[in-house]
Amino acid sequence: MEKNKTALMLGNAAIARGAYEAGVRVVASYPGTPSTEITESIVKYDEIYAEWSPNEKVAAEVAIGASIGGARAMSCCKHVGLNVMADPVFTMSYIGANGGLVFCVADDPGMHSSQNEQDSRHYAEASKIFMLEPADSEECKEYTKIAFDMSEEYDTPAFIRLSTRVSHSQSIVKLGERKDNELKEYVKDPGKYVMMPGNAKKRHVVVEERIKKLKALAEETSLNTVEDNGSKIGVITAGIAYMYAKEALGNRVNYLKLGMVYPLPDKKILDFAAKCDKIYVIEELDPYIEKHVRSIGVDVIGKDAFTLLGEYTPAMIKKAVFGEDEPEYAEISENIPVRPPVMCAGCPHRGTFYVLKKLGLTVSGDIGCYTLGAVAPLASVDTTVCMGASVSAALGMAKARGDEFAKKLVSVIGDSTFMHSGITGLVDIVYNKGINTVIILDNSITGMTGHQDNPTTGKTIRGEATKQVNLITLCKAVGIDRVVVADPFDVKNFEKVVKEEVQADEPSVIIAQRPCALLKTVKYTGHCKINDSCRNCKMCMKLGCPAISVRNGKVVIDENQCNGCGLCINVCPFGAIEKEEN
Amino acid sequence: MTKNIMIVGVGGQGTLLASRILGNLCMGLGYDVKVSEVHGMSQRGGSVVTYVKYGKDEKVYSPIIDKGEADIVLAFELLEAYRAMPYVKKGGKMILNSQKIDPMPVITGAAEYPSEIEKKISENIDVTAVDALALAKEAGNIKAVNVVLIGVMAKNTDIPYDKWIETIKVTVPEKFLDVNLKAFDLGYRF
Numbered sequence: 001m002e003k004n005k006t007a008l009m010l011g012n013a014a015i016a017r018g019a020y021e022a023g024v025r026v027v028a029s030y031p032g033t034p035s036t037e038i039t040e041s042i043v044k045y046d047e048i049y050a051e052w053s054p055n056e057k058v059a060a061e062v063a064i065g066a067s068i069g070g071a072r073a074m075s076c077c078k079h080v081g082l083n084v085m086a087d088p089v090f091t092m093s094y095i096g097a098n099g100g101l102v103f104c105v106a107d108d109p110g111m112h113s114s115q116n117e118q119d120s121r122h123y124a125e126a127s128k129i130f131m132l133e134p135a136d137s138e139e140c141k142e143y144t145k146i147a148f149d150m151s152e153e154y155d156t157p158a159f160i161r162l163s164t165r166v167s168h169s170q171s172i173v174k175l176g177e178r179k180d181n182e183l184k185e186y187v188k189d190p191g192k193y194v195m196m197p198g199n200a201k202k203r204h205v206v207v208e209e210r211i212k213k214l215k216a217l218a219e220e221t222s223l224n225t226v227e228d229n230g231s232k233i234g235v236i237t238a239g240i241a242y243m244y245a246k247e248a249l250g251n252r253v254n255y256l257k258l259g260m261v262y263p264l265p266d267k268k269i270l271d272f273a274a275k276c277d278k279i280y281v282i283e284e285l286d287p288y289i290e291k292h293v294r295s296i297g298v299d300v301i302g303k304d305a306f307t308l309l310g311e312y313t314p315a316m317i318k319k320a321v322f323g324e325d326e327p328e329y330a331e332i333s334e335n336i337p338v339r340p341p342v343m344c345a346g347c348p349h350r351g352t353f354y355v356l357k358k359l360g361l362t363v364s365g366d367i368g369c370y371t372l373g374a375v376a377p378l379a380s381v382d383t384t385v386c387m388g389a390s391v392s393a394a395l396g397m398a399k400a401r402g403d404e405f406a407k408k409l410v411s412v413i414g415d416s417t418f419m420h421s422g423i424t425g426l427v428d429i430v431y432n433k434g435i436n437t438v439i440i441l442d443n444s445i446t447g448m449t450g451h452q453d454n455p456t457t458g459k460t461i462r463g464e465a466t467k468q469v470n471l472i473t474l475c476k477a478v479g480i481d482r483v484v485v486a487d488p489f490d491v492k493n494f495e496k497v498v499k500e501e502v503q504a505d506e507p508s509v510i511i512a513q514r515p516c517a518l519l520k521t522v523k524y525t526g527h528c529k530i531n532d533s534c535r536n537c538k539m540c541m542k543l544g545c546p547a548i549s550v551r552n553g554k555v556v557i558d559e560n561q562c563n564g565c566g567l568c569i570n571v572c573p574f575g576a577i578e579k580e581e582n
Numbered sequence: 583m584t585k586n587i588m589i590v591g592v593g594g595q596g597t598l599l600a601s602r603i604l605g606n607l608c609m610g611l612g613y614d615v616k617v618s619e620v621h622g623m624s625q626r627g628g629s630v631v632t633y634v635k636y637g638k639d640e641k642v643y644s645p646i647i648d649k650g651e652a653d654i655v656l657a658f659e660l661l662e663a664y665r666a667m668p669y670v671k672k673g674g675k676m677i678l679n680s681q682k683i684d685p686m687p688v689i690t691g692a693a694e695y696p697s698e699i700e701k702k703i704s705e706n707i708d709v710t711a712v713d714a715l716a717l718a719k720e721a722g723n724i725k726a727v728n729v730v731l732i733g734v735m736a737k738n739t740d741i742p743y744d745k746w747i748e749t750i751k752v753t754v755p756e757k758f759l760d761v762n763l764k765a766f767d768l769g770y771r772f
């Protein structure tokens with residue numbers, strides 16, 4: 001990727017490229033689909049310090065510190081990550097920025113990989129931080145550069161809002177050169193940097209003044225563009241919805257494309273509306289623009305014609321605006337099975353859930369690959385709320401239902417999630433005399449989001465060796481006396497350990513240790529095969545392994561799916577599964 | 583009109599690499615192009631769908647493809663091919679790998695894998711079926727199913743062989759290049 005060239009880039013990679021060209025020096029993030037590849041792409045640029053932080057709040061604070069210290073800095077997260085970083089972000093609105101500061105947040109309409117479908121734009125309005133929304137990769141790069149410039153010019157943090165289809169679509173980007181910004185001077189200034197009531201009251205005035213200026217800018221900026229096609233129908237839209245609308249409606253309507261979604265340009269909207277007989281607001285998720293446009297007295301068609309749920313498509317827009325049907329296509333005339341995600345063949349979590357299911361325990365779950373422990377046939381996870389909740393919510397359950405219930409209850413939480421926000425729940429259990437059992441699923445990596453290192457893996461984002469958090473000493477240090485390490489593939493022993501620990505009258509932690517089967521360092525060989533001793537008891541089918549199925553009434557193992565992990569050998573009561581080397 | 587290619591399969595089958603090869607190819611030919619990928623949860627053995635859209639002289643807006651709009655569907659697995667059938671445009675084409683991978687509802691016995699899928703699809707649209715798994719094995723790695731299918735598809739376009747090879751060379755990691763070039767060739771000559 002050299003200057004003055006073009007490249008095909010993911011929206012996420014283009015955000016990273018924009019940050020690079022804008023002279024960013026520090027990027028700190030916690031992974032989360034669909035935002036992860038931004039920070040992964042930052043690693044390509046040696047000029048930028050990058051880190052995976054333990055969680056989004058820490059990440060945002062690292063970026064905030066870097067900005068106060070005079071560097072251009074960025075922190076990226078998925079929509080729910082913004083909930084975690086919200087606390088420092090809201091106050092940073094009062095402090096402003098020294099070096100340009102950008103929070104980049106990726107929403108997930110359609111919930112491809114998320115637990116809810118929240119709309120981040122509300123955060124911009126609530127925190128009074130301006131927000132830009134690009135619609136393709138080129139805009140991702142350009143808007144990132146603009147966001148940094150505006151952040152410094154207006155002394156404010158900036159938001160960039162993405163959505164899955166912008167983050168995860170590749171389109172062509174023109175590459176530019178890096179502008180190496182000098183570190184800005186850091187001057188001690190408690191009135192600006194120490195947000196206690198006396199100072200914050202003064203800063204709040206500054207914030208309100210700033211929003212007025214940004215509102216004036218919104219009227220002028222080329223980020224908000226009008227495309228007049230001489231139609232009497234107007235469409236107000238932003239981000240990916242613009243691309244869908246443009247494909248569906250072409251030049252048959254006029255467009256007001258909003259590149260800046262907070263604050264919104266009232267006059268520009270009124271002028272645009274005045275030229276049209278009918279106005280549509282086309283936006284995925286909440287009626288955020290629609291509500292604003294209505295509030296300034298413009299009657300529009302929005303969520304009356306479009307859904308609040310999921311992703312939009314050009315076809316649905318064509319239908320809603322012009323009543324035109326989708327083209328003819330061949331329909332499937334029978335019900336066909338769905339294909340939900342599954343734990344991979346060789347996944348270490350499979351052994352854990354096999355045992356938990358067998359013991360019939362209530363499982364307070366969390367977020368990661370192991371959330372799939374909720375699906376048949378393992379079907380043992382009872383709850384999933386947000387990262388970290390497995391531990392603290394289990395304490396609440398135990399307090400509500402008593403010790404006998406607590407002895408049939410476990411929390412399961414991944415290593416990355418434990419570092420993210422499980423540790424505080426564990427402290428709560430110790431402090432408030434819980435007797436809960438917490439199982440940390442230590443697969444040596446952040447699996448769900450595609451293998452990011454974390455404080456327990458001993459490597460930085462750049463793959464350099466670093467100090468490794470020792471989960472055993474950590475748990476002991478907060479006051480857990482019973483800490484046991486067990487291999488979830490040794491199902492007999494694992495079952496014994498779980499039985500013992502849930503029965504204990506004090507809190508305990510089981511570290512279920514076995515690395516993710518997709519890690520390069522994990523080398524299972526050969527594949528498993530069923531021999532003549534098989535009595536068709538289907539015990540192995542309880543594992544929900546994608547490689548094991550029943551064909552013509554007999555259990556078979558698909559050698560193309562099997563990676564030879566051998567867990568099924570350990571659960572077969574008749575010694576009917578054996579390993580065959582390739 | 584833009585050209586719409588849809589790639590469907592099961593998470594882990596390497597659909598992403600296939601779409602990146604096509605994306606790079608289109609860019610190399612000077613077309614406007616958008617590639618919509620899947621990352622995250624569904625990569626864990628779920629249905630995955632990626633889109634490649636290009637325009638020779640026009641801009642591509644939406645990165646996604648609606649029903650009845652795909653010029654070509656490249657299917658890595660039989661059931662996923664069936665699921666994608668409604669997306670093929672009238673007069674469009676499907677290239678499918680005849681490999682079957684049971685989804686979890688079939689494994690648990692909650693559902694049955696539909697029968698005679700290939701026949702049912704071919705009643706509606708033009709299908710080329712290939713045992714890409716066997717060809718990938720022949721090339722030396724079962725993971726090369728994706729590039730075998732790209733080879734089959736290449737044969738169905740008027741883009742010269744060398745242009746494809748050039749693109750594969752810049753897209754595929756050095757380590758797997760030999761296997762993949764062989765896989766492409768086997769697909770191309772299928």
Ligand SMILES: Cc1ncc(C[n+]2csc(CCOP(=O)(O)OP(=O)(O)O)c2C)c(N)n1
Pocket residue numbers: 030031032033056078080081084367368369370387413414415416417418441443445446447448449
């Ligand atoms: C607040 C928040 N940030 C990020 C995510 C995205 N996310 C889901 S699971 C996960 C990490 C899971 O890693 P780990 O706990 O190690 O479990 P594994 O997937 O490896 O089993 C992340 C980052 C999220 N859902 N919520």
